[in-house]
Amino acid sequence: MTEEPNNDTSAACKAPGAQEKAIDVAVIGAGPAGLTAGLYAARAGLEAVVFERIAPGGQLAQTEHMENYPGFPDGTNGFELAFSMKQQADRFGVRNVGEEVLSVDFTQNPKVLKTAFNEYRANSVIIATGARPRKLGLELEEELQGRGVSYCATCDGNFFRDKTVMVVGGGNTAAGDAIYLSRICKKVYLVHRRDKLRATAIYHKRLEDLPNLEFVWNAVPRKLVADEGALAGVRVEML
Structure with a gap:
């Protein structure tokens, strides 16, 4: 056949x-x-x-x-x-x-x-093959997509208004998303595996001046914590 x-x-x-x-x-x-x-x-x-x-x-x-x-x-x-x-x-x-x-x-x-x-x-x-998000590769990531895990801050940021969020990465996209989310979220953690950003220098000062943003240097997310089918937290490992 x-x-x-x-x-x-x-x-x-x-x-x-x-x-x-x-x-x-x-x-x-x-x-x-x-x-x-x-x-x-x-x-x-x-x-x-x-x-x-x-x-x-x-x-x-x-x-x-x-x-x-x-x-x-x-x-x-x-x-x-x-x-x-x-x-x-x-x-x-x-x-x-x-x-x-x-x-x-x-x-x-x-x-x-x-x-x-x-x-x-x-x-x-x-x-017109589009783009694919760079995923973390963590357990439960697929199941929690759209339930706390997002790959587009401008698309989904409003769902997290007045909440605590985490942005993973150190490039221009991560920096831009962190700045955007800082305007609508209560607290923003920016987690990066190195001790400095790869983002363009113009972003650095803007991020440092944000009162509700906290850098988490030399760290990587290791586990997504779920509660009733939604993301409840992220466990990170300090390198």
Whole structure:
């Protein structure tokens, strides 16, 4: 028995023979950026095919609740918003291929996209593979995502208003998130494995002047503590 790819595209965009028609626009990634790219291309009258190895939505689909997306006064569920984006793209004729793109040959014209199942040709390729958060790799981290563990301060910071929070890291992102959270949270701990930040120097003075921020130098988080399915604390080890 052979495994069948999960897709709804036609054989006309595959690349075994040069006589077959190429896709107008191939979009790699079905997060908000990829779905938007596909939507705009389809509305412009182009054949748009979106490739996604898992499910549409990207990181958005893994977000339990969003309060900062325009048009939703009471917030919205990330998965539902991602599904709505896909439905809108579908309505304009965007086709979805449930295959992971393993490589793209940009030297050929049309370009050649290879998946585990097929080869596809496309006149244009848009790469919208998004980003992945750098996780701590701790036990319970996945279970507590959206329940106290977050990877976006500006997205989820309001959930922690007037609470005590911890930011792990010493780069520009960690510094910027700590500054942002200090405006809305009661207390911010900035935990870094070294004795100085890697962040740009301009951040250092701003962080030091924050009355509700405390540096925890030469330390790494080792355990997430949960209570009734939510994050209750973090145990750190001093190096």
